[in-house]
Amino acid sequence: MTSDFDSHVRATVAWHFDPDTGSPFWLGKRAALDFDPVREVRTAADLARFPDVSEELRTVPVADLIPRGLRDKPFRVYESGGTTGAPKRIVDAEARGRMLLWARERLTELGVPAAGDWLHLGPSGPHVVGSDVARHAAMGGGLFHTVDFDPRWVKRLVGNGRGDLADEYIGHLLDQAETVLRSQDISVLNTTPPVLEAICARPDLYELVRGQVKAVIWGGMSAGQETVRLLEEEFFPQATVAGVYGNSLMGVAPQRPAHPGDSHRCVFQAHPATTRVQLVDDDGREVAYGERGRVLLHLVTDEMFLPNVLERDTAIRVPPAPGATTDGIADIRTVRSMGQARIVEGVY
């Protein structure tokens, strides 16, 4: 039995390995594969046969990532956070936009207002999240407010033991946020858990946010179970609090609506049309429901093909929601050490 996703995998893999449509990056790898990707990839399970090429995204010339079949599209380059050394680069023209349309519906289901203005207190620049949030605002006809926010600088400060300076930088961001909130009507605040914590610790600013914001969306870094509870019940009970898990490579996995019997207050679900997130043990086997495993990502779009990407996060595997075909993931945590680089979590 094959699913829609299996057919999508077959067609998309064939596209990436067709000399007329595929990217130089993947076409150049074809000879080194010990199987024929066009004929032998039949289902999603076959994605496991590909190597994890994500490390190469740190150095490959990005033009080589663009599929020949899409040469006429206006591509943009985005970078991952750079938490684990040099950033990984991706290219995107329209695929991310399609995913965001789906994500917008999920957020609206949770109670995030469909219209209204947004304030984004998070990275922009090479980080995809800034343009994601701008597009969310635009999709609902809302205006997009933001501040300059350099997460790599904060990570560097924290990594060098200069936490005081990092705190001062956060204070500088919050001052700017306060200026926006004092005169503008903000419906949706999008930011990270550490920034939310800093907002809550500033009484005036907190009251300002609580008094007008109808939805608080957090993402970019993990938040513990108790933190999520406090955000929802104690600090922003009047607003919809929604988590979004994701990064430049995988895209976005918004929180799904709660179901009776859910083991966790916040369960994320990835974009079923293009993305699979598997949680695996040290031997690469998928863990059972309720167990913690390392995030293994497969992204399959006509623009980017990223199979078998082992991420730095771990999470709990949750059964699919009624009517859904893909698993939920909950209680994300960052793996403490990976390879050579020490992971420093800053504010994003």
Add this chain to the structure above:
Amino acid sequence: MASPAPVAVDPMIAGRTVHSADRVPLTGVLGEPLADIGQAPRLLAVSALRELRKHADGTPPGAEVFRRAADLFADAELDGESPEDYVRRVTLGAGLTTTTVRLATAELTAEMRDFAAVADAELPGTDFGPGNRTRWVPRGRLFAAVLASNHPTPSSSWLQALFHGYSVLVRPGGRDPFTPRRLIAALLHAGLDPHRVAFLPSPHTVGEFLLKEADRGIVYGGDRAVAAWQDHETVAARGPGRAKALVDVVPDDTVLDHLAEYAAFDGGTRCTNLSAVLTTGPVDELADRLAHRLSALPVLPATDPKASLLVLERSRADQLEQTLTVLRETLTDHSARLDLHDPFVRLDDGSFQPRPLVLSADRADHPALGTELPFPFVVVAPWQERDGIAPLSRSLVLNLLTDRDDLVDRAVLEPGIRKITTGTVLPWNVPHGIPHDGSYTQFLLEPKGIVGDGRLGRSVRDNRGDSDETT
């Protein structure tokens, strides 16, 4: 040893228990699950700060509350925990012997009954004749305590802050959440206003956040934990004590007995226990004799009434063993030959006991000098006049065994030496008013001048018909 059922420990804010969704198991020294600890994330700390700040008015709760709480802490069943349960939990969690925990309980409760006398002894007189006096008042409203698990008695620090009128947020040590939890239960049963206290088991980062947000605070821990707070005016940093002795006399049996007691009292767990000896005499001989004396301490499980030495669970024992392996690379081991036991003894109950250890260095400025470990551990090194005062400095206590008054004078004037003892006396059990590390009471309180006869002028009622002015 029979262990009580694993206990749920949760944050408590203003008398309200918060059953946190973030749980961390505490494994005891026998490898058994001892407690299931609910962690306070930063947002819960924000919540606690907000709530306590709202009610903090600086009024002292009154000495009677502390006297009653002391009785309850020592003798009562509190929230289902008997005094015996408490002792067992600290023993299994921190590895301290039951003797140490019982002694600590006696000391803590004695202090609680006597806080007023402690304060009186540490504060100068305040009466400057009629109409002129100073009052010692808290320097702020909120106090944060970030504790370690090396010993129960440091809880005295936040109890004093509470006594003087602060509202207090306590982040307990990871292996001993039991002492602050029980103290708070005792205080609440004794009538303390619940809004005066929060109990927040949490990661160290949350502790640091509390220290930044509170008006005053104290942090206990290793070098890494306290380094950032060393020069912070509002935070008292209590790192390793690095207590030392200078032996500039012929070390007879009295001196050796004294040094052994200085190193081994309470199992060597106190910050005031001897960590280094500098001597003008032969180093090897002194180190051998000290090692010989300490080797007589028996190997016993922590629950044995005769036990004095701390025990550890396997993971901490492994870590400590690595530390010792590194130290032995540049130091001479005097205990290996004189102690019949392995350096780490595996007890029948599954815990591990590090044996007392005496090492020697070949120079006064060896970097290992002042290393502090939670059991009788001493580094002996040579000292000569030309080495100067530096090797004796960075000491919570310096014990001077010398006939030279000039050395005593120089040590007294050295800012890096916090307390001086001379001869074969021990630094604990001193009368109130002898500073431990500067005046802690003056860290908590500041003098405020009050000039006038104590009345603030005529009230509006008395003044009716004259003018609206009041002063």
